Amino acid sequence: MMLFIQSTDYLIWDVVLDGPFTPLKREEDTLVPKQRHEWNDEERRRVQMNAKAMHILFCALGPDEYAKMSSCSSAKEIWDKLEVTHEGTSEVKETKIGLLNLSYENFKMVPDEDIKKMFDRFSVIVNGLKGYGEIIPEDKLVRKLIYSLPESWDSKKTLIIEAKNLKTLKLDELMGSLCCIV
Structure with a gap:
């Protein structure tokens, strides 16, 4: 609106x-x-x-x-x-922001979750924070998503970290890279 x-x-x-x-x-x-x-x-x-x-x-x-x-x-x-x-009131907003921040901080790929579902779940959290004025820089989002992958993805994480510049890598590009190496 x-x-x-x-x-x-x-x-x-x-x-x-x-x-x-x-x-x-x-x-x-x-x-x-x-x-x-x-x-x-x-x-x-x-x-x-x-x-x-x-x-x-x-x-x-x-x-x-x-x-x-x-x-x-x-x-x-x-x-x-x-x-x-x-x-909601300012108190309700603060509570929602706190819960979204907690979800962001504790974000990990869950067992039997594919990359697309993980990315969608991550996007909901990030967009929720953005809606409340909590904007996280893209390079931090990229790093968070990479380090949220399980140990079974370590070789793929290393490949992306070494091949890409994480300071300039966009979330959509990361998503594309993760989907390509699955």
Whole structure:
């Protein structure tokens, strides 16, 4: 959803994250909201961004979620509710990140698992971490995957380590190499 909104208009994404724009004017020593008839064209355009963002979000929701979000008055409010609904509170997120990190740290190929299933399982963990903002450099992912192979793969691991530059090797290339030498 984030990428879809950003590709539509990055200013709309700013409204989702920061909240709607409110045109203000100075009265004495305080700023107060302008009346709608006082807005200039630029202010009107910026206010409209919230409506566009809300429209995009509402169009992406199913009927049940729409019913829960339809009372929201800003795209930021909708987004924040969706985040809590789907990702949980900050405490829940921290717990999920901790569990994903534990899965990553303890990752090993399991008996009777082929390379593709192992890679798919690894990708789920890595993508889960990435979804929570925990990005692991590709060279570390490559090393983790190589060293997660069982002892029966030692000769194949050695072949890859000696033949490839692990600092520049991509996960997909590693996967291709592992599949070719099976």
